[in-house]
Amino acid sequence: MREEIIIRVGAKFLAPFIIMFALYVHFHGDYSPGGGFQAGVILAAAFALLALVYGLEAVQKVLPLWFTRMCAALGVLIFAGVGVVTMLLGHNYLGYNALAPDPTHPEHGQHYGILLVELGVLVTVFGVMVTVFYHFAGRGRSDS
Amino acid sequence: MSTHLPVLQVVVPLLAAPVCALIRNARAAAVIAVLASWATLAIALSLLGDVMSAGVISYALGDWVPPIGIEYRVDIVNAWVLVIVSTIASAVAPYMITSVEDEVERRRIPLFYAAYLLCLCGLLGITVTGDVFNVFVFLEISSLSAYALIAMGTRRRALTAAFRYLVMGSVGATFIVIGIGLLYVMTGSLNMADLAVLLPEVWDSRTVKVAYGFLGVGFCLKLALFPLHLWLPNAYAFAPSAVTAFMASTATKVAVYMLLRFFLTIFGAPFSFGVMALDRVLLPLALVAIVSMSLVAIFQVDVKRLLAYSSVAQIGYMVLGLSFASVTGLTATLLHLFNHALMKGALFMAMGCVVYRIGSVHIDAMAGLGKRMPWTMAAFVLGGLSLVGVPLTVGFVSKWFLILGALERGWWPVAVIVLLASVLALVYVWRVVEAAYFRPYEGDEGVGVEAPWRLLVPTWALVGANLYFGINAVRTAQVAERAAEVLMTGVGP
Numbered sequence: 001m002r003e004e005i006i007i008r009v010g011a012k013f014l015a016p017f018i019i020m021f022a023l024y025v026h027f028h029g030d031y032s033p034g035g036g037f038q039a040g041v042i043l044a045a046a047f048a049l050l051a052l053v054y055g056l057e058a059v060q061k062v063l064p065l066w067f068t069r070m071c072a073a074l075g076v077l078i079f080a081g082v083g084v085v086t087m088l089l090g091h092n093y094l095g096y097n098a099l100a101p102d103p104t105h106p107e108h109g110q111h112y113g114i115l116l117v118e119l120g121v122l123v124t125v126f127g128v129m130v131t132v133f134y135h136f137a138g139r140g141r142s143d144s
Numbered sequence: 145m146s147t148h149l150p151v152l153q154v155v156v157p158l159l160a161a162p163v164c165a166l167i168r169n170a171r172a173a174a175v176i177a178v179l180a181s182w183a184t185l186a187i188a189l190s191l192l193g194d195v196m197s198a199g200v201i202s203y204a205l206g207d208w209v210p211p212i213g214i215e216y217r218v219d220i221v222n223a224w225v226l227v228i229v230s231t232i233a234s235a236v237a238p239y240m241i242t243s244v245e246d247e248v249e250r251r252r253i254p255l256f257y258a259a260y261l262l263c264l265c266g267l268l269g270i271t272v273t274g275d276v277f278n279v280f281v282f283l284e285i286s287s288l289s290a291y292a293l294i295a296m297g298t299r300r301r302a303l304t305a306a307f308r309y310l311v312m313g314s315v316g317a318t319f320i321v322i323g324i325g326l327l328y329v330m331t332g333s334l335n336m337a338d339l340a341v342l343l344p345e346v347w348d349s350r351t352v353k354v355a356y357g358f359l360g361v362g363f364c365l366k367l368a369l370f371p372l373h374l375w376l377p378n379a380y381a382f383a384p385s386a387v388t389a390f391m392a393s394t395a396t397k398v399a400v401y402m403l404l405r406f407f408l409t410i411f412g413a414p415f416s417f418g419v420m421a422l423d424r425v426l427l428p429l430a431l432v433a434i435v436s437m438s439l440v441a442i443f444q445v446d447v448k449r450l451l452a453y454s455s456v457a458q459i460g461y462m463v464l465g466l467s468f469a470s471v472t473g474l475t476a477t478l479l480h481l482f483n484h485a486l487m488k489g490a491l492f493m494a495m496g497c498v499v500y501r502i503g504s505v506h507i508d509a510m511a512g513l514g515k516r517m518p519w520t521m522a523a524f525v526l527g528g529l530s531l532v533g534v535p536l537t538v539g540f541v542s543k544w545f546l547i548l549g550a551l552e553r554g555w556w557p558v559a560v561i562v563l564l565a566s567v568l569a570l571v572y573v574w575r576v577v578e579a580a581y582f583r584p585y586e587g588d589e590g591v592g593v594e595a596p597w598r599l600l601v602p603t604w605a606l607v608g609a610n611l612y613f614g615i616n617a618v619r620t621a622q623v624a625e626r627a628a629e630v631l632m633t634g635v636g637p
Contacts, residue, residue: 081159094206
């Protein structure tokens with residue numbers, strides 16, 4: 001597909017919009033369908049598309065394997081870390097009310113809490129999806 | 145901070161796992177894994193102490209009041225299982241450092257520790273939670289990481305063993321989630337204590353009975369009860385030694401705990417024994433497991449497989465205690481959870497020492513090992529005696545309560561079978577002892593190849609526990625008995 005000019009330009013054109021849409025799905029996850037998981041998959045799809053058109057090596061220059069692997073672990077750390085932060089702020093584990101900027105409206109904390117936790121989900125799902133894609137796409141070549 | 149102990153029990157290994165994966169340094173990851181394991185033991189012991197003195201501890205996750213939110217609920221039963229799992233983790237984790245360096249590819253070691261910590265997190269999570277869907281989530285965490293751990297075995301057959309376990313384990317997990325779904329449909333609740341209150345109203349419905357069936361088959365797959373045990377021998381035989389020691393002493397125990405928790409706390413003893421006749425279903429299966437798997441174990445030439453089949457037989461003992469439908473029987477089950485974890489942990493760790501030096505656990509490779517690895521084989525002999533049920537070992541304590549339970553019901557043939565199976569255990573342990581002590585070593589004379597102290601110390605710690613709790617069983621029996629009473633009476637008002 002590397003010689004097809006329409007596909008090359010099309011992929012380049014679409015990729016930023018796919019990434020944008022992933023962020024939209026993430027930030028609207030708390031009051032519309034979506035959330036970290038879906039956003040992570042969509043984000044990974046953007047890079048899968050680029051890899052299909054421009055080749056694995058080109059994409060791995062931008063998004064190396066070590067980075068996606070790190071993302072997979074980092075997301076779990078973000079998720080569990082948010083819980084620890086709320087605990088240190090004197091609430092129960094994952095008690096998002098602790099995160100409210102204005103103590104007179106503790107329920108606003110729920111909004112920030114769920115976005116942060118879902119960010120962890122996004123990072124892990126993105127990391128795992130791209131890592132799995134790299135491994136399947138790289139099969140049969142000299143060992144990665 | 146002490147009010148957060150129930151959740152910290154899960155969060156400590158959960159946080160340690162990604163850190164291990166991120167640092168990518170084998171030694172540092174090992175240190176983190178050991179420290180996290182010890183922390184879970186400290187938390188579990190402190191929880192058990194609190195529960196013994198102050199009663200049930202409830203923790204509302206995310207400040208959402210149960211039954212709406214997820215509740216972590218610790219009573220004597222799960223505090224006891226938490227102690228079992230974290231004790232084994234604390235003994236196996238330091239053992240892993242040396243054993244895993246030898247058996248697992250170097251670049252994979254940090255990921256190995258991450259998987260181990262996730263598995264520990266899952267097992268502890270299943271135990272600590274008071275929410276049935278949360279049980280399923282943690283079950284998946286522990287199972288998926290277990291498949292990865294088993295697949296890291298040195299021989300290529302570890303991959304097929306792990307895949308087979310994955311297929312069977314997934315079927316089990318699916319059945320469990322179907323059962324949970326049906327319960328949710330009938331009651332609209334996922335909270336265990338809440339379900340226990342709501343379920344008696346809908347006992348008669350076929351949906352609840354079908355849910356019971358799905359859950360039963362799912363748990364029995366996970367705990368490897370006799371006809372559903374086929375995944376277990378290969379998984380244990382081909383996994384890295386430290387993983388076998390860890391899994392054999394914890395994973396099936398937690399599955400037994402799930403069975404007890406669902407069928408006695410949630411459905412309640414009157415429903416399980418009165419309506420569903422659980423005791424009459426489990427009794428024959430347990431007896432067949434005890435006798436047939438002990439016989440199969442006798443004919444194994446791979447000692448790890450031998451011990452794996454012995455594990456399936458020992459699971460039979462645990463289920464047998466449940467099928468007595470009495471406090472004494474359940475005491476035997478709960479005691480054997482702990483005792484079997486100690487003995488199988490010690491035995492598999494001794495085999496890990498043999499793998500480290502000899503590279504094989506074939507029974508012929510054991511020839512003359514009694515002289516060449518005296519400490520390792522002495523550990524094996526003491527663990528084996530415990531398995532047989534010789535007085536002054538923990539095995540005796542379990543069998544004592546089991547036979548007591550059988551006689552209490554007037555089922556003396558069952559007591560005879562238990563004693564007979566002990567003789568079978570003696571036969572398969574003896575085969576290894578015979579090879580190690582009475583067959584000459586064919587090779588260079590006078591070569592001592594004793595395992596390094598870094599492997600021997602954790603192994604002997606468990607052997608010591610076998611003897612200590614065999615001689616002084618008052619404390620363990622007390623906890624197990626109180627836990628059995630809690631299970632038989634249900635959650636109460």
